[in-house]
Amino acid sequence: MEYFLELFLGGLTRGSIYALIALGYTMVYGIIELINFAHGEIYMIGAFTALIAASVLSLLGLSGPSLLILAGVIAVIYSSAYGYTIEKIAYKPLRQAQRLSPLISAIGMSIFLQNYVLLAQTSDFLSFPALIPEFGFMEPISHIMQSSELVIIVTTALCTILLTLFIKFTRIGKAMRATAQDKTMAMLLGVNVNRVVSMTFIIGSALAAVGGVLISSHIGQINFYIGFIAGIKAFTAAVLGGIGSIPGAVLGGLILGWTESFATGYVSSDYEDVFAFGLLVFILIFRPSGILGKASSEKV
Amino acid sequence: MVALFVLFAGSIYAQDTIKLGVPGAHSGDLASYGLPTVNAAKLVVDDINAKGGILGKKVEIIQEDDQCKPEVAANVANKLISDNADIILGHICSGATKAALGIYNDAKIVTMSPSATNVDLTKNGDYPNFFRTISPDDAQASLQVDFALNTLKVKKVAVIHDKGDYGKGLAEFAKGYFVEKGAEVVLFEGITPGAVDYSAIVQKVKHRGAEAVVYGGYHPEAAKIVSQMKKKKMDTIFISDDGVRDETFIKVAGKYAEGVYATGPIDTTKNPMAIAASEQHKKVFGQEHGAFFLNAYAATLCLLNAVEKAGSADFDAVVKALKTEWVETPLGKISFDERGDAKGIGFSMYQVKNGVYVEVK
Numbered sequence: 130m131e132y133f134l135e136l137f138l139g140g141l142t143r144g145s146i147y148a149l150i151a152l153g154y155t156m157v158y159g160i161i162e163l164i165n166f167a168h169g170e171i172y173m174i175g176a177f178t179a180l181i182a183a184s185v186l187s188l189l190g191l192s193g194p195s196l197l198i199l200a201g202v203i204a205v206i207y208s209s210a211y212g213y214t215i216e217k218i219a220y221k222p223l224r225q226a227q228r229l230s231p232l233i234s235a236i237g238m239s240i241f242l243q244n245y246v247l248l249a250q251t252s253d254f255l256s257f258p259a260l261i262p263e264f265g266f267m268e269p270i271s272h273i274m275q276s277s278e279l280v281i282i283v284t285t286a287l288c289t290i291l292l293t294l295f296i297k298f299t300r301i302g303k304a305m306r307a308t309a310q311d312k313t314m315a316m317l318l319g320v321n322v323n324r325v326v327s328m329t330f331i332i333g334s335a336l337a338a339v340g341g342v343l344i345s346s347h348i349g350q351i352n353f354y355i356g357f358i359a360g361i362k363a364f365t366a367a368v369l370g371g372i373g374s375i376p377g378a379v380l381g382g383l384i385l386g387w388t389e390s391f392a393t394g395y396v397s398s399d400y401e402d403v404f405a406f407g408l409l410v411f412i413l414i415f416r417p418s419g420i421l422g423k424a425s426s427e428k429v
Numbered sequence: 430m431v432a433l434f435v436l437f438a439g440s441i442y443a444q445d446t447i448k449l450g451v452p453g454a455h456s457g458d459l460a461s462y463g464l465p466t467v468n469a470a471k472l473v474v475d476d477i478n479a480k481g482g483i484l485g486k487k488v489e490i491i492q493e494d495d496q497c498k499p500e501v502a503a504n505v506a507n508k509l510i511s512d513n514a515d516i517i518l519g520h521i522c523s524g525a526t527k528a529a530l531g532i533y534n535d536a537k538i539v540t541m542s543p544s545a546t547n548v549d550l551t552k553n554g555d556y557p558n559f560f561r562t563i564s565p566d567d568a569q570a571s572l573q574v575d576f577a578l579n580t581l582k583v584k585k586v587a588v589i590h591d592k593g594d595y596g597k598g599l600a601e602f603a604k605g606y607f608v609e610k611g612a613e614v615v616l617f618e619g620i621t622p623g624a625v626d627y628s629a630i631v632q633k634v635k636h637r638g639a640e641a642v643v644y645g646g647y648h649p650e651a652a653k654i655v656s657q658m659k660k661k662k663m664d665t666i667f668i669s670d671d672g673v674r675d676e677t678f679i680k681v682a683g684k685y686a687e688g689v690y691a692t693g694p695i696d697t698t699k700n701p702m703a704i705a706a707s708e709q710h711k712k713v714f715g716q717e718h719g720a721f722f723l724n725a726y727a728a729t730l731c732l733l734n735a736v737e738k739a740g741s742a743d744f745d746a747v748v749k750a751l752k753t754e755w756v757e758t759p760l761g762k763i764s765f766d767e768r769g770d771a772k773g774i775g776f777s778m779y780q781v782k783n784g785v786y787v788e789v790k
Contacts, residue, residue, distance in 0.1 A: 132632065135628075135632045135636075136629055136632060139626075139628035139629050139632060140629070142626070143625055143626055143628070146625055147625075253677060254648070254677060254681045255681070256681045256683055271660075271661070271662060272661050272663075275660055275661070278628075344626070347626065348625070348626055348653055348656070348657075349653070349656045349682070349683070349685075350652055350653065350681045350682075354623065355623070357623075362625065390628070390629040391629075393629035393630055393633065394632060394633055397618050398619065398620050398621070398633075399619045401621055401624070402621055
């Protein structure tokens with residue numbers, strides 16, 4: 130039973146990270162129907178920014194939770210700026226083009242950012258400081274669940290709730306929903322679609338950066354390539370849950386995390402990915418638009 | 430046949446030179462593996478002949494090209510035997526070596542390869558005439574297993590690898606030897622390199638009650654696994670390979686790297702004989718030596734030393750000398766074990782202590 134619980138919590142942690150990144154994929158897709166392949170790179174840049182910020186801040190004498198929060202905030206701001214800029218440079222000029230063009234642009238952006246970090250930083254693996262502090266009250270159960278895992282799960286839950294409230298109750302959230310439903314109509318009704326799209330990229334990037342900071346702090350190492358696998362898995366999660374749907378992205382992330390964790394725990398880690406992608410295929414056969422995705426008819 | 434070989438062996442004493450056969454890839458795509466061995470043999474033999482040879486006889490090199498092809502190697506072997514070669518330095522490639530070994534064995538000629546790493550050549554004891562001055566492919570795995578069982582006295586192990594050629598190959602050898610030697614392998618699995626985390630496999634290691642983890646692969650994944658084990662307060666011993674015996678591992682894993690074991694090559698770069706041999710090569714041949722040069726240099730020294738100590742090129746006496754004599758070579762002080770693998774070369778066990786890898790004596 131303890132083993133089951135451990136695998137459950139491990140899967141929950143991993144799934145939470147997938148969910149944080151998947152939210153960015155799903156939001157962007159929901160608004161402009163683009164799969165932003167550079168999103169995984171934003172996650173990686175978030176982690177690198179936090180590493181640099183944390184190194185500088187700890188030289189200034191900061192430590193503990195304030196270091197985590199400040200480094201996290203810097204990473205979020207920096208990554209959001211990246212997300213915003215990528216949209217302006219690589220996607221906005223192509224918004225009226227065929228759907229394939231922005232997709233290629235996104236792949237190009239992903240390769241560019243990876244190589245940029247490779248050249249500007251390093252190709253080596255770097256040690257990432259454990260920014261998440263060890264809580265005293267977690268000590269008795271630290272063999273089952275670590276403080277960092279608790280922080281990851283709680284943060285993901287908070288982010289999801291805040292995002293849902295934001296989209297439901299704020300003006301810009303309403304504009305987002307309107308744009309997602311019908312871009313032209315929203316524009317006619319006075320919604321500044323460009324601003325909505327920018328906002329979507331900013332929020333998505335911020336969430337990815339949060340994920341990057343948390344998982345790097347938990348795992349303790351980063352390099353320029355970490356965004357690729359995390360991005361692929363998060364994209365899978367988004368599709369699994371129903372791309373375009375926010376609760377779907379979270380659900381997809383968690384299901385993927387649990388599948389991987391239990392597959393490793395009870396079957397074999399050799400087949401971890403086989404189970405993860407096998408599940409995706411299985412679900413898409415029965416629900417082609419994902420678990421919570423709406424089967425939308427083609428817009429005319 | 431036997432009578433013929435006895436006659437044959439008898440005729441050796443009548444020769445006025447010691448004939449060293451040097452078969453290997455001397456032309457074709459793989460010539461760069463074979464030619465350094467010829468150069469090494471020439472350098473050593475010239476040195477020895479300048480000092481008057483051994484047992485009052487000069488040493489003569491018979492060079493034969495096998496192009497690394499097994500079928501050519503068999504012909505070459507027969508040719509060397511008919512040329513009355515006393516000892517053989519070669520072959521270079523494992524396949525060619527295997528094809529020729531039986532022929533030399535029937536003719537009772539000691540054969541020493543500087544480069545054939547195939548495990549089976551020494552493992553089964555089929556070729557009592559075979560020796561080598563390079564570690565077999567499974568050297569790290571057998572060192573890990575011996576160390577875990579004999580030094581650390583563990584009984585239940587988990588063997589994990591990264592599904593790559595290098596890591597999985599070693600892990601499979603390690604698993605095989607653990608089973609052979611009666612240890613319980615409670616887990617044998619591959620992980621996905623670059624995955625977000627490895628908490629599930631770490632939990633599984635704990636759940637199965639492994640006392641030690643043997644990991645085949647490289648340092649990034651090893652660092653993640655070790656850190657997660659330590660964070661979960663597990664005291665499982667972690668043993669890995671050359672891919673982890675890397676400063677980056679310690680840098681990335683930080684305090685969690687402490688106590689980790691890893692096998693790594695014995696350092697020969699500071700060996701004065703190795704430096705001298707390399708410089709000699711540069712002076713005589715005008716370029717840097719290539720692959721297996723030092724191994725071949727060491728092999729030639731060992732072979733000729735054994736002949737000298739044995740007092741003749743008699744098979745049994747030379748074999749005995751090889752297994753009992755320790756010879757100073759560019760690879761260090763070496764001798765040979767029962768199977769014909771060199772002792773004193775290859776790999777050693779290291780442990781992280783205070784942030785650096787220290788050789789475990």
